[in-house]
Amino acid sequence: MGVRLSSIDVCHASKIVSNDVYLEHFKRQGKDIKHLLVDVMGRDKRYMFDDGESSLSLAINASKTALKNVNLEGGEIDVLVYSSILSEYIVPVTSILIHKKLNMGSNVMCIDVNANCAGMAIALENMSNYLMSSKRAKRALIIGCDDDNALVDPNNELCYGNYGHAACAMILEKVNDDCGLIDNEYYVHTSIIDKVMYPSCGFSSFLKSKNVDGLYLKWQPFNSDFFVSNAVEIMIRMLKNNGLTKDDISMFCFSQLALGNIEKIRELMNIDEDKSIYIGNKYGYTGTSSPFIALYESIKKNKVKRGDYIMIWTFAAGSQGIVILYKY
Template sequence: MFPFEICGIEVQHGDIVEDNTKYIEHFQKMGKNVEHFFRDIFGRNKRYRIDLKKESSLTLAIAAAKKVLKKTGTSAKDLDMIIFSSYLPEYVAPPSSVLLHYALGGKEECICYDINVDCTGMSTALGITAKYLSASESTNKILIVGCDIINMAADPNSEYSYGIYGDAACAMIIQKTKSDCGLVDSKFWVNSEEHADIVFPGCGFSKLFQVKDPSKLRLRWKPTATVNIQDAAEKILALLKRNNLTVKDIKMFCCSQSVYKFLQKIRTLLSIDKKQSLYVGGEYGYTGTTSPFIVLWKSLQEGLVQKGDYVVIWTFGSGRTNIILLLKY
């Protein structure tokens, strides 16, 4: 085990609430009936949005970070590392983690870096950071923040992306501990032959200032039917087995909230129920990198996860990156 303690986790979502009506009417004008698709396949009922004239992924991230600092009674001066996960950050230079550091008033001796592994970014950050925390004598407390504002880049002609997303940041503080909790095990894998299925910007950065048609910048998305849920379920079971655990030992499966049908299939394959695998995508929309962590936050809010409980995080991202984390809370 790589020991660490989750001191706190908080969520900040946009203030604008949208149901499916806007998107159903939008696609009806194209001759597409997406009501069943949105409700029963993707599992969307509503989603939170930010006002892009006033807010960004950075402002949401700062708000979530301030929330968790206040809730845990932590000073920004106590943070030895700040990590920001996003594949659509407000800025790529300077890193958003540096802007977070400035907004929070962090100390000078603080490692700041951004991570982009698309929807698996925050999970990957936690998996890597847990190991770094064990190896570093000088690092004690780390802030991990994630936020993706994806709908603004979605292709309005594609029902696979436009209207699917919601805007929400998640911030988590972890610290060293001698207690029996932390990262028990992890599994990373990638199916890179699917690298062209989801692409942003659609034209590539080298052509960013050459394109005359703004639609060429949009998120290019092919249907996600190739996601191998059977394979993910088998890998989850194998990970549990090598740690002498069974599905019944896991208090919560914090799974990707991208497609409700995928979660239903995972539930069937693992023989788990709704209380063991919360679905929040119907309320929040799909929030990308923060997706499974909003499930964890919700589980803690509702008292479904307690100290000493085992938690599994499973999610996937474009280029078909995949990650499973086995945690002891």
């Protein structure tokens, strides 16, 4: 028995915004961010919300399409997990609002998770194990959508212009087949715990002082080399422990935060560009959904087929990383 990723779909925002908007924005501040935005982060354009769009509306649309792709109704889902750094609503939890829109049944576990950019990957690992152990639940719907752009300081070139809006929904299903989660490993480093924070002063202080600056995500420069080195170390060890090599992996689906990170991993592991797809130049950085949008694009382009092995790596502020070995 295994847990199959039976459907995956993406819904992105409708407005396309090019780099020119942000290059001009920072030029007026006397800053030249072209090298950072293009060479390091790898941005070209991104999908951004138009009027009437939100992380909730994108999540609902992605979920409906993911269900339709495998001829399922909302009532056939047993678990709904929504991953976001800042949900459209926190009371009630956004997963319950999605539950209503999908006409789901009454005996459904609905939870919102926030592990920042690692949230959707952690949900995949958690729900795979939950379905295997549950006597009742057969299917889980996992949705990820972030609106990081709502948090960022327009004067901070490290993050403003980096993000895009896109939701990803995937359905996990318990099946009598050899597929699903093979292995995973987490790693935590708190040496940069104060570099990316929201609210920057903490909610207890922010709600008392109503400090306008506290509305913005605090993002200070930090060295990401240890993210990459830890990921590479874990991936090499995980492949060896499971009797595989990098050549057995059809696609490496990495965090799309920065093209520079992906290029370092390619070099250290001797991975071809064709097997480590980068989509951050098209979507922008979408946070929790980013490695799964890479997977979605890989499947759509027929680079990943049923029975193929994939590896997923992503990390979150603080920092927490996760590597997953998966049989699609």
